[in-house]
Amino acid sequence: MIFSKQRPFLLVGAGKMGGAMLSGWMAEGIDPSAIVVCDPGLSDEMDQLLTRHGIRHVTAVPDDLKAGIVLVAIKPQMMDTVLPGIKPAVLPDTLVMSVAAGTPVSKFLSVFGDVPVCRCMPNTPAMVKRGITAVYPTELVSEGQKEAVANLLSAVGKVVWLDGEDQIDLVTGVSGSGPAYVFYLAEALSKAGQDAGLPEEIAHELAVATVSGAGELLHQSGEHPSVLRQNVTSPNGTTAAALDVLMHDEGLQPVLTEAVAAAVKRARELAG
Known part of the structure; x- marks a missing residue:
């Protein structure tokens, strides 16, 4: 690792995402004496974790803290207020990581100078160590720093590397915002069950178990989603009848494509 008690890992913001990542690191056995958390408003749960x-x-x-790594895990609208206060901790070889949507690399370089930066886009399943994080490293990020980033982020899920910063907004539309799409699918499936005549509690239980179970099957099997779909679709059966609706030219795919495009557009707007 490229941080130590003398050059600690500085986590700026221990909210849901920062807190989830910190929980994962503690479970992986990272030395807590090499971590400093900066957050003026800790939740009770996070305060207990730190204690x-x-x-x-x-x-x-x-002023005397000089970090090996700084992870910025705050809301984009807080950057102008918070980043100047972090500047004394950032040396030319300090790796700056950001998990904030809509904040480009140029923002960090304008405050900290020419330092190595990794812009990261995680998602909320990191809270249960099933997330995926896409990372764009600038040219100054060394191989050793990349290895450290991979080790840190793999504690909460998978890691993929991007070739360009412009891909971050695309990732935001697919995996960053994606968990909300899946949660909404569970909501919609429950509502459809109720409209068909099931009691609300049973429809909810069926929908949640089906969505989470199908996701776990997809994860464990390693099969392509289309293969699993075909495996449960008998010719002229009930599933085929439902898929005729979902896979229609005006079905789920064009709606989802439009939704991802809307998320990407908004991410670009936030980045200015």
Whole structure:
């Protein structure tokens, strides 16, 4: 790792995403004495986690703190206020990682100077160690730093590397926002069951178990989604009848394509 007690890992923001990643690192056995969390408003749960592991907590970055890695996990609208306060901790060889949507690499370079930056796009299944994070590294990120990033992020799920920063917005539309699409599918399936005549509680239970179970089957089997779909679709059966609707020219695919495009457009707007 490229951080230590002397050059700690500075986590700026321990909300849902930052907190989920920190929980994953503790489960992986990362030295808590090499981590400093900067957050003026910790939740009770996160405060307990820090206390349990003896992780140092500050509400503002001390002037004498010089970080090996800085992970920025705050909302994009907080950048102008928070980043200047982090600057004293960033040396020319400090790796800056960001998991904030809509904040380009250029923003960090304008504040910290010419330092190595990795822009990362995780998603919320990181909270259960089933996330996936796409990473765009700038040219100054060394092979050792890339290895450290991969080790850190793999504690909460899979890691993929991007060739260009422009791909981050595309990732946002697919996997960054994607969990919400799946949650909505469970909502919609439950509502469809109720409209068909099932009691609300039973329809909800069936929908949630079906969506989560199908996802786990997809994860464990390693099969392409189309193969699993075909495996459960008998010719002229009930599933085929339903798929005739979902796979129609005006069915799910064009709607989902439009939804991803809308998310990508908004991500680009946020980036300015």
